[in-house]
Amino acid sequence: MGTSGVLACVIAVYAAQRNNTRQLDAQIFLAYSDRLQTVRHMLLAELLPIWTAELSDEERSRLLPCLLRVMHLIHELYELRAQGYVKARMWAIWSRDIDRFLTTPIVRRLHPEIRLDFHGHDTFLDWIERRQAALS
Numbered sequence: 001m002g003t004s005g006v007l008a009c010v011i012a013v014y015a016a017q018r019n020n021t022r023q024l025d026a027q028i029f030l031a032y033s034d035r036l037q038t039v040r041h042m043l044l045a046e047l048l049p050i051w052t053a054e055l056s057d058e059e060r061s062r063l064l065p066c067l068l069r070v071m072h073l074i075h076e077l078y079e080l081r082a083q084g085y086v087k088a089r090m091w092a093i094w095s096r097d098i099d100r101f102l103t104t105p106i107v108r109r110l111h112p113e114i115r116l117d118f119h120g121h122d123t124f125l126d127w128i129e130r131r132q133a134a135l136s
Contacts, residue, residue, distance in 0.1 A: 024085070025087060025090065028080065028085060028086060028090070029090050029093075032073075032076075032077060032080075032094075035073055036073070036094065036097070039069070039070050039073060040097075060110070060113075063106070063110075064110060064113055067106065067107065067110055067114070068113075068114070068117050070101065071114055071117070071118070074098055074101070074102075075118065075121065075124055077091075077094060077098070078124055078127060079124075082123075098131075099131055099135055102128055102131050102132055102135070103131075103132055103135045103136070108132065114128075
């Protein structure tokens with residue numbers, strides 16, 4: 001009776017932990033999917049028309065905050081993934097769009113400003129540069 005009781009408790013704890021992890025994964029996915037959807041709309045409206053255009057100083061200063069918001073969202077996802085909160089299955093859903101964004105001409109042109117804004121986040125900056133090099 002004692003062994004079966006302990007076994008039942010272990011199974012119950014495992015099931016509760018697994019359910020909690022799945023719920024947390026779903027909450028993270030839904031929260032960031034909503035934010036990414038907003039970013040996609042913003043990109044289509046503001047950045048897509050000028051992906052490859054040469055930017056004037058005025059356009060750079062207008063677009064840089066938008067670009068940095070996207071980069072900060074990518075940084076959050078990167079950190080969540082690095083800490084194990086974003087599973088490989090979820091990352092796979094987002095990674096193609098992230099890679100496509102990181103390799104756009106506008107992101108490459110504004111890379112010095114991105115580096116400045118993310119000063120101190122060297123692993124993230126290294127990851128960006130590795131992704132850009134791998135996809136070139």
